[in-house]
Amino acid sequence: MTISRHSGGFISTAVSRATLAELWQFRFLVGQLVWRDLTVRYRQTSLGWLWALANPALHLAMYWGVFGIMVRVSPPDYQAPYALVLLSGLVLWMLFAATVQAVSDSLLNNLLLLKKVWFPRIALTLAGAAVGMVDFVLMLILLISLCLLGGQPVRLTALPLLLLCGGLTALTGWGLGSLLAIARLRFRDIRHLFPLLLQALFYASPVVWTPGLLPARWQSLLLNPLAPEIGLFRHILLGGPCPSVASLLAGVAGALLTAVIGYTCFTHYESRAMDHE
Amino acid sequence: MITFSHVTKRYPAQTLSGETLRTALAFRRPAQRPPFTALEDVSFHLRAGESLGILGRNGAGKSTLLKLLTRVTRPTAGHIRVHGRMSSLLEVGAGFHHDLSGRENIFLAGAMLGMSPRQVRYRLDDIITFAGLENDMNLPVRTYSSGMFLRLAFSVGVHLDSNILVIDEALAVGDQLFRQRCMERIHHFREQGGTLVLVSHDASQVAATCTRGLVLSRGKLQFDGNIQDALHHYHSQEDI
Numbered sequence: 001m002t003i004s005r006h007s008g009g010f011i012s013t014a015v016s017r018a019t020l021a022e023l024w025q026f027r028f029l030v031g032q033l034v035w036r037d038l039t040v041r042y043r044q045t046s047l048g049w050l051w052a053l054a055n056p057a058l059h060l061a062m063y064w065g066v067f068g069i070m071v072r073v074s075p076p077d078y079q080a081p082y083a084l085v086l087l088s089g090l091v092l093w094m095l096f097a098a099t100v101q102a103v104s105d106s107l108l109n110n111l112l113l114l115k116k117v118w119f120p121r122i123a124l125t126l127a128g129a130a131v132g133m134v135d136f137v138l139m140l141i142l143l144i145s146l147c148l149l150g151g152q153p154v155r156l157t158a159l160p161l162l163l164l165c166g167g168l169t170a171l172t173g174w175g176l177g178s179l180l181a182i183a184r185l186r187f188r189d190i191r192h193l194f195p196l197l198l199q200a201l202f203y204a205s206p207v208v209w210t211p212g213l214l215p216a217r218w219q220s221l222l223l224n225p226l227a228p229e230i231g232l233f234r235h236i237l238l239g240g241p242c243p244s245v246a247s248l249l250a251g252v253a254g255a256l257l258t259a260v261i262g263y264t265c266f267t268h269y270e271s272r273a274m275d276h277e
Numbered sequence: 278m279i280t281f282s283h284v285t286k287r288y289p290a291q292t293l294s295g296e297t298l299r300t301a302l303a304f305r306r307p308a309q310r311p312p313f314t315a316l317e318d319v320s321f322h323l324r325a326g327e328s329l330g331i332l333g334r335n336g337a338g339k340s341t342l343l344k345l346l347t348r349v350t351r352p353t354a355g356h357i358r359v360h361g362r363m364s365s366l367l368e369v370g371a372g373f374h375h376d377l378s379g380r381e382n383i384f385l386a387g388a389m390l391g392m393s394p395r396q397v398r399y400r401l402d403d404i405i406t407f408a409g410l411e412n413d414m415n416l417p418v419r420t421y422s423s424g425m426f427l428r429l430a431f432s433v434g435v436h437l438d439s440n441i442l443v444i445d446e447a448l449a450v451g452d453q454l455f456r457q458r459c460m461e462r463i464h465h466f467r468e469q470g471g472t473l474v475l476v477s478h479d480a481s482q483v484a485a486t487c488t489r490g491l492v493l494s495r496g497k498l499q500f501d502g503n504i505q506d507a508l509h510h511y512h513s514q515e516d517i
Contacts, residue, residue, distance in 0.1 A: 008362035012351050025391055032388040040376050116371035118348035119389055271351045275288055 017267045018120035026119050033127035038134065056094070056139040060146075063090050067208050077212030080152055080238040088234050089207040091143050095136040095166055096173045096226060097198060102128035103177025104194070107185055107270075114274060121270050122263065125181060129174040136166050147237060158236045165233040168255040172225055175255075175262030182266055185273040206230050211241070222247070225254040279323040279346065279441070279472065283355035286316040286341050315341040317496045318355070323489075325361065325440070328473035330487035330504055332511040337493040339476050343445055346474065361472065364390060364439035370430030375419035379410060379429055382418050386433045400436045407458065408432035428455055435462050441472045460486075480508055 010016075042049050067073075068083040078085045106124040107114065114121065140162060144154050184190045205226045206214075214221060221227070228251025231243035243251075290312050316338045323329055333339045344350045345357055347365045372389045373382045383404055387397035405411055408428045418426060435442075442463070463486060467473060477483050483490070483504065490507025492500035492514065500510040 009358075009360040010348065011356060011358050012345065012348055013356040014351060014353055016351060026388070028393045029388040029391075032385050032394075036374055036377065036381075036385055039381070040374060043376055113371045115349060116368035117365070117389055119391070275350060276291070 017271070018122065023120045023122060026123050029119055029123045030126045030130065033124065034130045034134070037127065037131050052135070052138055053142070056135065057142055059094065060087055060090065060139070060142065063087070071208075073209065073213065075210035075212050077210050078234065078238055078240040080240070081150060084147060084150055084152060084238055085210060085234060085240075086208060087143055087146065088237050089205075089230050091136070091139045092165065092169050092226070092230050092233055093202060093205060093207045094139065095132055096169050097202070098135060099129050099132040099170050099173030100177045100180065100198065102132055103174055104180035104184055106177075107181045107273075111277060115277070122178075122266060125174065125178050125266065128177070129170055132173070133166070133170055136170070137163075140166070143237075152238060154237065161236050162233060165229045165236075168252060169226060169229045171255040171259045172229075175258030175260070178262035178266040182269045182273050186269075186276065201226075210234075225251065225258065227251070229255075278325050278358075278360040279321075279474070280358040281319050281321050281345075281355070282358070284316060284319045284345060284352045284357060285314065285354040286338075286345060286350065287353040288313045288315060315496055316345070316352075316493075319493075319498045320355075321491060321498065321501055323472060323474070325472050326467075326470045327489055328467060328487045329475070330483035330490045330507070331474065331476045331493065332483065332490055332507060333493035336495075338496040339493060340445070341496075342493065343443060343474075343476060347443055359441065361440040362391075362438065363441040363443060364434050364437040365443040366431055366434040366445070368434075368445070370426060373418050373426070373430065376417055378417055379405075379414045379421070382429070383433055386430070387437070390434070390437050392437060396438070404429075404432045404436045407436065407462070409455065424452070431459065435459070435466075440470070441474070442466055443474045445476045480512075484508060 038052075042051055045051055047054060064083050064087060067086050072082070074082055075085055103125045106128045107121070110124055147154050180190065180194065184194075201224075204221055205224050206222070207230065211222060211227075211231065228243050228247045231241070232248060232251075234240060235242040319338075319342070331339050331342060341350070343365070345352055346359070347363065347368075370386075372386050374385065377385065380401075383401065384394055384397050387400075388394075405414055408425075408431070410425060410429060413421065413425065418429075421429070444463075463473065467486075473486065475483060475487055487504045490500070490502065490504040490511075491498060492507050492511045494514060499514070500507055
């Protein structure tokens, strides 16, 4: 096997940035970083990899306890039990929140490394998003088992569409997280504001509520970028109303736009933000 | 091939309290440390196969030059052109995770240098033997002594398939035997036509490894030429 590829090289100026071709060259790094994060998280725990399932299960059980038993709502637009409506919204929300959190942490948590070694920095954000996706798939398996236990049939053909909903949600989270990763380097205040904003977005998204429960004058909340994804996700899993084509297209466009803006800002400001460190 | 053309690196003004929303929005500017020029108008050209020693006192801009060369920071003005695949030594250890085993860290560090798992596996035995850590590969790196840690990091960097090698004071690593092995490796690398950039305070080491020297002082390039003349210039400057 020959591995001699001496064609490497670069030009570095004040405005140069890592290219997509360079990211491709470093694709193994993304895999290694994901693997590192997952291994380190579960190593040295007595339950080990079981935590990967136990943790989301406990999380879902807790939310179900609070909103499913104590705060009883019966959404008019879904036939399925409220618990399942709630949990299906939650699974997507937790994917979004975890992605934003992990991606926005990715620069600050690796400062020491970033000051010493060069690699396309965007790899760190991609790894953060990929870890969130792994957790999402595990939660999806839990959720589908709950649906089957609750007498709600799930067709196997629905799986790709469910994953697509997750993918779009993660893409939105990744774009937003990339923006925040830069902003957090520059302005440390963001750390204090961020949990508050995330909490606000949680209540503004159709997670614990459904569009059918929304008073007419609050309908503008459905402009929320996560609303179409959650609506489609619930429609596939539990039946009930399907979001309009227009809102679905808006959801896809919103996710792509967020990702493009996040990526552009990240590659543009990443080096300058590091100079302040 | 490495070309620095009128490279200037200026670090932005810093406020004591760091950058906050309040200072960004305030009308009155807070007390600032003025912008700091670490390198000013540095130009040089290094052909493939040359070996360059960079000399200068603390704060002369050596580290900034290496950071620019390894792409960790970008120049404020001018441009840097590098042809070939670069490997920088010692800093590799920065990517190690303390809870992962030595073997796992080799794959992680290799990926940070752009190697695929297959390429790393191909070199794995060489890397482990060179570091002399055959019996410790499955232990987490946090149980390593600092010498073992640096040896492993160094070994990964030195085995990357590169034709430009950047070394920062790294040869002070490990015991006599390991240092000797490093020197042999570097000579081998030079014989294969590799390009070497070395920063060291050890004059004899620089003289033994490099053919050309740069002397930096307060961010400016003072001297560029033959290594013996560069060392002479550096020492005469020290006396002042």
